[in-house]
Amino acid sequence: MCSKRLIALLFSKGSSFNLYPLRFVYHTPPDMPPGQTQVLISVSKRYFKRATDRNRLKRQIREAFRLNKQVLYQNPGQSPRLLGILYIGKEKKSFDSIQKKLISGLERCLSK
Template sequence: MNDKAEQPIPYTFSKEERLCSKRLISQLFSKGSSFNLYPLRFVYYTPEEPLSGSTQLVISVSKRNFKRAVDRNRLKRQVREAYRLNKHLFTPHQEQAPRLLAIIYIGKEKKSFDTIQKKLISGLERCLIK
């Protein structure tokens, strides 16, 4: 096999890509920029100190809008899956991609996966432009 063959896109969402640090999450929400693409809200920030190579992500769904955990978990799963399938948009622009990213579902009703995916793609592209 040729070593210089093009590597396939890794459609994974690993532990290193999850944003778990309370310090980084508070930094993201205090210093980050945000915009809304209904039903999603994007908050993004690139700190001065270097982090791991890829973007770290946190996903949130409001308990106020979705009382049942089943509904919240389903929406989080759909957003996570849409991100997993489309995070390759950041790959060619790795230096411009935000290092910390929060995606918050702000809609009041459940949307289809196709709607969520379209809005997420638009949001990821907009994160790169800013």
């Protein structure tokens, strides 16, 4: 997601929940046509000063999402159109733990 307007809309009107070390922010604007979900992935510079650490975590989250995005598309009418995945942990986690939390978070986004 690159549009500043969509990012502002996501954070102003979206719903959120935490599944440590991830935070999910999601929103389905009524004027957006059904289609694929736009995803924003963010890692805080406050806890990870080195860009290599932030980039590695973002790559892990992106890969976990790529492998499990079919969870969102099983019910296309219920899936959010805007989704923000924020890494809020203070330490680096393994890919497996990130993937487990991401799967449960995607399922929770659909159930709300």
